[in-house]
Amino acid sequence: MRSTMHTTHLRIRRILEHGARVHANSRIVTAGPGGARHEEVSYAETARNAARLANALRALGVGEGDPVATFMWNNQQHVEAYFAVPAMGAVVHPLNIRLPAEQLIHIACHAGDAYVIVDHSLVPSFLPLLPHLEAVRHVIVNGPADLAALREAAAGAEVHDYQALLDGAADTYDWPDLDERSAAAMCYTSGTTGRPKGVVYSHRSVYLHSVEACLPDAFALSREDMALAVVPQFHVLAWSLPYAAFLTGASLALPDRFLAAAPLAAFIAEARPTKGAGVPTIWGALLRHAEENPETDLSSLREIVAGGAAVPASMVRAYAHRHGIALLQAWGMTETSPLGSFYRPGGPHSRAGTPVTQGRFTPSVEARLVGADGQELPWDGQAVGELQVRGPWVTASYHGDDETHGGAFDDGWLRTGDVGRILDDGQLDLTDRLKDVIKSGGEWISSLALENHLAEHPAVVEACVVGVPDDTWGERPLACVVLGAEPVDAALLKTFLTERLEQRWQVPEYWSFLSSIPRNSTGKHDKQEIRERHRNAALTVITV
Known part of the structure; x- marks a missing residue:
């Protein structure tokens, strides 16, 4: 027997059309200086601008499958590119503006970026890169900038004003009927374990990922919401929030470059978002700002989601008890689009004493634990192994490379490099990264567990633990x-840890007090940098 259902391909153009027609009056609000509203546009107008951009890009020579890079903050024009580029058949490629210049040059050249859209505030950062981007033929600048300086540095590339291009283009576009398996977007990994690697998302994977991101056990978006997307659009497509918003009618609040705690708090008070998504460092800074400034108004927020690093339980409690905001946690990677699991506390099936975990796997993600001997381990909350996943939005290879990347894949499964256990009710409890597990006397010590315990101390702003030679x-x-x-002092913190760990030998004897923890381009602790500083005797270390 054959299905009688209509064969409809899952395309990003369909998300755009649905948002523009069904949720025409939902809106995108972009922040300006001091947290004030800078721009506001409806979804219907966003769709017309996307059509204008597609027409302009086509006139510049963008064809099907061509990568179009963005070097931008979270703002209205970036969302327009998110839709226009893949819907016209090209591939949107958000460049991570926080990567070192050498990595950015490698990524743009490896991807073959010939077209780049750049925010005017980022032109000073982009200018030194441009002479090294030999494939770039067109640079489009969003906002007021010195285009003459760009043309001088462009070495033959044409420089255009974003708004001028849109003003001269039609506001309708004959979107092609693309195969859902064709490339829609690409992002590169952060490169913490070698060269950044390219992950190419299909229309199908983006569509399915966006649908599941809206589910009640995930972001739970509806047209009654306004979603604050603090997570950068160059971090795994802002976790699909722009696409999920157009599917559900939730409005979008975008902070542009104003990410410091004070302007972000002002923008929240002005735009009144109900939900938010960002890395833990952002939410930690906002929490400290609110504690130091009691007049801070976060009352519109009901839920915020943290991803990219573990969230200290103390931060979860502080948001809940002091502000009535549920701080949720998600796990994922560039390779998983990124949503792999999602943690929501409470509910009819919650148990007393259940720890804060990375949550349950989303319906379309298959997972397994694999031990050091290569055997699959049970979901019993006890066995610890490497997490491996597969699914319709989990990558099966890397762009432009036929290598295995040091065994990144295992018989069709993605090796995540994360170590942990899975509870018998399907919750993922990660204990560390494989490369960060501390191997002491033949036993493993979880650096993540030590960090979480230290974060519970009221005097500790943040903590990072690494293994050093002994x-x-x-x-x-x-x-x-x-x-x-x-x-x-270190002795007090050591006593604090000793009271919380079952195995006293796991307590560190080496301590270093820093003004800040170095971070990589995705906001995670840069443990490689800390190890390098220790190796070069650039850290003041106390032995207790």
């Missing part, structure tokens, strides 16, 4: 700590 045990933990105003 003549006796092979490796021992080094705790790097950032303190607040309250004075505390």
Whole structure:
């Protein structure tokens, strides 16, 4: 028997058309200086601007399958590119503006970017890169900028004004009927374990990922919401929030370059978002700002989602008890589009004493735990192994490379490099990254567990733990700590940890107090940098 259902391809143009017609009056609000509203546009007008951009790009020579890079903050024009580029058959490629110049040049050249849309505020950062981007033929600048300086540095590339291009283009476009398996977008990994690797998302994968991101056990978006997208659009497509918003009618609040706690808090008070998404460092800074400035108005927010790094339980409690905001947690990677699992506390099936985890796997993501011997491990909350996943939005290879990348894949499964356990009710509890597990005297110590315990101390702003060489045990933990105003010494913190760990030998004897923890381009602790500083004796280390 054959199905009688209509064969309809899942395309990003359909998300755009649905948002423009069904949710025409939902809106995108972009922040300006000091957190004020800078721009506001409806979804219907966004769709017309996307058509104008597609017409302009086509006139410049953009064809099907061509990558179009963006070097932009989260703003209205970036969302227009999110839709216009893939809907016309090209591939949108958000460049991570926080990567080092050498990596950005490698990525843009590896992807073959010939067209780049750049925010005017980022032109000073983009100018030094441009002479090295030999494939770039057209640079489009969003906002007021010195185009003459860009043309001088462009070495033959044409430079255009974004708004001028749109003003001269039609506001309708004959969107092609693309195969849902064709490329729609691409992002590169952060490159913390070697060269950044390209992941290419299909129309099908983006569509399915966006649908599941809206589910009640995930972002739970509806047209009654306004979603604050603090997570950068160059971080795995802002976790699909722009696409999910157009599917559900939730409005979008975009902070542009105003990400410091004070302007972000002002923008929240002005735009009144109900939900938000960002990395833990953003939410930690906002929480500290609110505590230091009691007049801060976060009352519109009901839920915020953190991803990219583990969330300290103390932060979850602080948001809940002091502001009535549920801080949720999601797990994922560039390779998983990124949504892999989602944690929501409470509910009819929650158990007393259940720890804060990375949540349950989304319906379309298959997962397994694999031990050091290559055997699959049970979901019993006890066995610890490497997490492997597969699914319709999990990559099966990397762009332009036939290599295995050091065994990144195992018989069709993506090796995530994350270590943890899976509870018998399907919750993922990650304990570390494979490369960050501390191997001491033949036993494993979870750096993540030590960090979470240290974060519970009221004097600790943040903590990062790495393994350092030890003549006796092979490796021992080094705790790097950032303190607040309250004075505390290493001996007190060691006692604090000892009272919370079942195995006293896991407590660090090496301590370093820093003004800040170095971070990589995705906002995670740069443990490689800390190890390098220790290796070069560039850290002041106390032994207790």
